[in-house]
Amino acid sequence: MSASSPGLGRRTWRRPPAIANPYLRYGLYAAVAAYFAWATGSLELSWARVAQGVPRAVAIFSRALPPDFSRRSLMVDGFVESIQIAIVATLIGVILSLLFGILAARNVVPRAVYLLGRAVIAVARSFHPIIVAIIFVKAVGFGPFAGVLTLIVYSIGFVGKLMAEAIEEIDPGQVEAVRATGGGFLKVLAYAVFPQVLPRQVGLSIYQLDSNLRASAVVGIVGAGGIGGTLMNSFRRFDYDFALAILIVMIVIILFSEAFSGRIRRSLT
Amino acid sequence: MILDIDNLSKRYGAGELVLKELDLHIEGSGITAIVGSSGAGKSTLLRCINRLVEPTSGSITLDGVELTALHGAELRNMRRSIGMIFQNFNLIDRLSVMENVLSGRLGFVTFFQAASRRYPQEDIDRAFRLLERVGLQDYVNKRADTLSGGQRQRVGVVRALMQEPKLLLADEPTASLDPKTSVQILELIGDISGELDLPVLLNIHNVSQARQFAQRIVGLRFGTIIFDGTAADLDSAALDRIYEGTAGTGDEDDWTPTSTSTSTTSTAGAATCGVEEDDSTLVEDRA
Numbered sequence: 001m002s003a004s005s006p007g008l009g010r011r012t013w014r015r016p017p018a019i020a021n022p023y024l025r026y027g028l029y030a031a032v033a034a035y036f037a038w039a040t041g042s043l044e045l046s047w048a049r050v051a052q053g054v055p056r057a058v059a060i061f062s063r064a065l066p067p068d069f070s071r072r073s074l075m076v077d078g079f080v081e082s083i084q085i086a087i088v089a090t091l092i093g094v095i096l097s098l099l100f101g102i103l104a105a106r107n108v109v110p111r112a113v114y115l116l117g118r119a120v121i122a123v124a125r126s127f128h129p130i131i132v133a134i135i136f137v138k139a140v141g142f143g144p145f146a147g148v149l150t151l152i153v154y155s156i157g158f159v160g161k162l163m164a165e166a167i168e169e170i171d172p173g174q175v176e177a178v179r180a181t182g183g184g185f186l187k188v189l190a191y192a193v194f195p196q197v198l199p200r201q202v203g204l205s206i207y208q209l210d211s212n213l214r215a216s217a218v219v220g221i222v223g224a225g226g227i228g229g230t231l232m233n234s235f236r237r238f239d240y241d242f243a244l245a246i247l248i249v250m251i252v253i254i255l256f257s258e259a260f261s262g263r264i265r266r267s268l269t
Numbered sequence: 270m271i272l273d274i275d276n277l278s279k280r281y282g283a284g285e286l287v288l289k290e291l292d293l294h295i296e297g298s299g300i301t302a303i304v305g306s307s308g309a310g311k312s313t314l315l316r317c318i319n320r321l322v323e324p325t326s327g328s329i330t331l332d333g334v335e336l337t338a339l340h341g342a343e344l345r346n347m348r349r350s351i352g353m354i355f356q357n358f359n360l361i362d363r364l365s366v367m368e369n370v371l372s373g374r375l376g377f378v379t380f381f382q383a384a385s386r387r388y389p390q391e392d393i394d395r396a397f398r399l400l401e402r403v404g405l406q407d408y409v410n411k412r413a414d415t416l417s418g419g420q421r422q423r424v425g426v427v428r429a430l431m432q433e434p435k436l437l438l439a440d441e442p443t444a445s446l447d448p449k450t451s452v453q454i455l456e457l458i459g460d461i462s463g464e465l466d467l468p469v470l471l472n473i474h475n476v477s478q479a480r481q482f483a484q485r486i487v488g489l490r491f492g493t494i495i496f497d498g499t500a501a502d503l504d505s506a507a508l509d510r511i512y513e514g515t516a517g518t519g520d521e522d523d524w525t526p527t528s529t530s531t532s533t534t535s536t537a538g539a540a541t542c543g544v545e546e547d548d549s550t551l552v553e554d555r556a
Contacts (some may be wrong), residue, residue, distance in 0.1 A: 176321055177359035177425075181432060182349030182376025183383075190384045191372050195363040 068241035082226030085147040086212040093155025094205045101163025124157030133219035144225030170196040206261040277327035289492040300469045302483035310492040311472040315438045319351045349376030352429030356441035358421040362414035370396045373431025399427045419450035437469045
């Protein structure tokens with residue numbers, strides 16, 4: 001062993017830098033610093049405005065306390081609608097995202113179909129649900145239908161993409177074995193692909209239900225139905241105590257759904 | 270059963286030829302072992318027969334039917350008459366032993382029968398009989414990934430036999446098993462081949478096992494057959510020819526001792542990758 005042999009000088013070691021070229025390395029550091037300085041300057045971030053904002057926030061909070069749970073029927077209607085939107089959109093969205101996931105998996109479909117499937121998912125992913133909701137509210141009018149459509153698109157974008165990736169990672173040996181028995185495309189899907197991605201599919205669906213519950217409240221703000229609309233109105237009318245009540249219920253629902261979905265996902269292998 | 274391979278060539282993408290104008294004639298039953306080093310083209314040869322890999326050129330006929338020209342339903346009907354067992358077993362891990370075994374009938378049942386697991390009674394009877402034959406009757410509802418390697422390969426054999434094949438392809442069926450289990454599996458394949466009068470094409474690494482279990486041995490080297498005879502004919506000179514240049518002499522174009530022993534870099538490495546990447550798709554006729 002050279003380490004134990006006497007007479008050899010002490011050897012030093014340092015982790016090699018991620019970017020070997022020092023000009024490039026320090027140039028990049030300088031560029032990032034310069035951009036940050038320029039960006040903070042041009043966005044007019046100022047401590048003065050933060051200082052002004054704090055008392056305003058305090059005023060809002062003091063008017064929000066104590067939360068007002070008295071308008072129960074309005075709140076219950078809103079939440080029931082939000083949950084309906086989330087569940088219906090998750091069911092439809094998850095089924096569609098399985099379909100688009102297959103169409104967007106390189107190892108399962110011909111290249112032209114794959115590109116089409118990827119394009120659909122990419123478009124579904126490119127806009128935040130709020131923007132999609134605005135478009136659907138314009139297209140189909142105010143109300144929960146626009147919310148359902150929005151969250152279906154949202155689900156396809158997220159679950160579809162991850163399903164496509166899960167399908168691309170399956171063991172090709174099992175596919176080969178089913179093909180060798182004389183099974184056609186659908187039988188290969190049913191026997192070699194689905195069993196391998198099923199746990200992922202269930203886990204993602206539950207996660208998406210969770211996620212849709214949250215998003216269903218948000219899309220209501222632009223008129224796509226549910227509790228979001230009620231929340232927006234209470235802000236507009238300075239009913240901050242009612243708004244706080246809505247927010248508290250929302251947090252409770254999210255916590256419940258998180259605990260529930262976490263438990264189900266843990267029980268899957 | 271008459272299998273006639275004539276002038277068969279295969280290249281993956283723009284790579285080297287993995288099979289070079291290969292001719293092979295197999296008739297009757299019994300085990301034919303195909304030996305040769307990694308990258309010699311053994312797996313590609315088997316997969317060209319049931320078209321899991323598309324041959325580049327040449328002809329393969331099974332009982333007079335040209336296999337290389339088949340499409341769609343004809344191709345699937347051909348495949349169901351050829352059973353295959355795999356080095357990594359390729360069982361559907363998350364399904365039960367019985368579902369794996371019944372999947373051997375996928376080529377015979379409708380999609381709805383397959384998806385709802387409502388297989389004909391005679392298939393279920395046959396599955397139980399074969400599982401008893403290999404000693405797995407107590408594992409019917411166990412998930413496939415809970416079995417040991419030897420048990421899994423026995424499920425693989427039963428799945429292939431469910432097809433009532435007229436030819437069995439075995440691609441290194443024992444390479445993932447320990448020596449003792451390997452011998453048990455080879456004995457099982459040998460017994461079944463005898464009982465059912467079933468011809469077997471067996472890719473195998475282990476030359477002494479090939480001698481022990483095969484009636485005929487074919488030596489493959491760089492995609493061509495350079496030996497064809499009985500176990501007795503396979504002397505050390507023949508073995509040297511089969512494995513020469515592949516185990517360390519390094520005199521063959523870009524094959525170097527290091528690259529062959531680690532089986533990376535060289536053209537053979539690229540070709541093996543090609544098997545997995547090119548042909549694992551569900552889409553037929555993409556070659």
